[in-house]
Amino acid sequence: MSRPENLGGLQTGPEPNHLDAAVDEAVGQAQSAAAAAGVDVRALTDFGDLDQAVRLLARIWGRDANPPMNLELLRAFGKAGNYVSGAFVGERLIGACVGFFHAPSEDALHSHIAGVSPEMTGRAVGFALKLHQRAWAMSRGVDRVAWTFDPLVARNAYFNVVKLAARPVEYMPNFYGLMLDTLNGDGDSDRLLVRWSLRDPAVAVACGRSGEHRPDPVPAAGAVVAVGTAADGSPEPGRLDGAISVVAVPRDITALRASDPALAAHWRRAVRDAMTGLLAQGATVVGFDRARGYVLRRNS
Structure with a gap:
């Protein structure tokens, strides 16, 4: 059997019948999503790319003096085998996503932060990043990813629940305390915790769709x-x-x-x-x- 090739940190192989067809499908979906968004999604390893990620996330959150991630932490996360990736147009980083592993017994990845440059809104860059994360995790034997989001942000709710088919499982009042940034303001930082079951057939179907063509929402008539x-x-x-x-x-x-x-x-x-x-x-x-x-x- 040939050795797996590494595509932007994704591991797959040329013989799906002998390996894991679900992983190969996930890698293909991630590559298709990146192509549709016009970006190259890959692991961040060198200082230049990591520094771009720090500055991009600081700009998105309006926290230049206190970035939500710093260079040393990203470098350590990557060295320890955690998920640190970015979406590029040419050599310019326009999106970043960072996750770390849960305790070994939980067999899951926690996706801590993801952001896309505001001028790229509507290009499905976030979708490409999440599908890359899914394929990356599955290729390493991880079947679940969890993350939090502000339940009041409608576009994120639609993205997480409909486009990705992730499922909210817990409401956490004021989870991070006072954040004082451009996105969160000075109110409570309530969060919904979602779990993404990477091998769920509904997730596979959602990840295979492009653009805004999504299944009808669960009927709310009579609710x-x-x-x-x-x-x-x-x-x-x-x-x-x-x-x-x-x-x-x-x-x-x-x-x-x-x-x-x-x-x-x-x-x-x-x-x-x-x-x-x-x-x-x-x-x-x-x-x-x-x-x-x-x-x-x-x-x-």
């Missing part, structure tokens, strides 16, 4: 409104007793934090109360409808 949107744009609390519930979020929480911090904080409390209440009752997040918000189903 009970746990949080809706009032005519003035404020959150409107509903009921938590539905077999299927929807929890709305603002269309653009980042803009709202800048224009009306008090209303943004009101949304935080309303979504927190509804999501923690529903999850405590055994509901699970099964979809995200861009018009109505999170779709949760009670598991009776």
